[in-house]
Amino acid sequence: MVRSALESPPEAASLRAAILKIWLSSLLPRYWFVPFLAGILLMPNGGVAQEQSCCDPTGPFRPGEGYADEPATCETIGTWVDRAPQTDARITLSIVGPLSAVEFDGTLAYLVMCEQPGVQVMCVTYSTNGMQPGNVVLFGGGYKRVGDQQVMLDPCLASVSSQN
Structure with a gap:
């Protein structure tokens, strides 16, 4: 052998x-x-304890893949990102607002919500589903702060909001 x-x-x-x-x-x-x-x-599992104390119940963050009852908006996201949970565990951010940009590279769709100079939120997903700038949508996805004024949700689900 x-x-x-x-x-x-x-x-x-x-x-x-x-x-x-x-x-x-x-x-x-x-x-x-x-x-x-x-x-x-x-021993208490840090992740479980974190889930219980992770997120303000009135805020837009949830442990794992849960959606918040009250999503952030373009007006409130600036205050919420400064109070985001500090953890390596998966945190989901829910936000609702108008799209400012929609791009598709043939594989992934990049949907951007909120205008500069405020905090912008990019949703990385698989399809634009016909969404266009100006449409009011709901994002829910894995939170990651990538800059002072940039948040990325990956993976992310986007749906047309009932506020449209």
């Missing part, structure tokens, strides 16, 4: 497992191992 230079022999995996077992057993006496492991497994 020919083995590539990047493959390790099967004995190496069992040797690594044995070394790890010895190393772990030397760190903690045997009677500590089960409570220690149980403690690790039962």
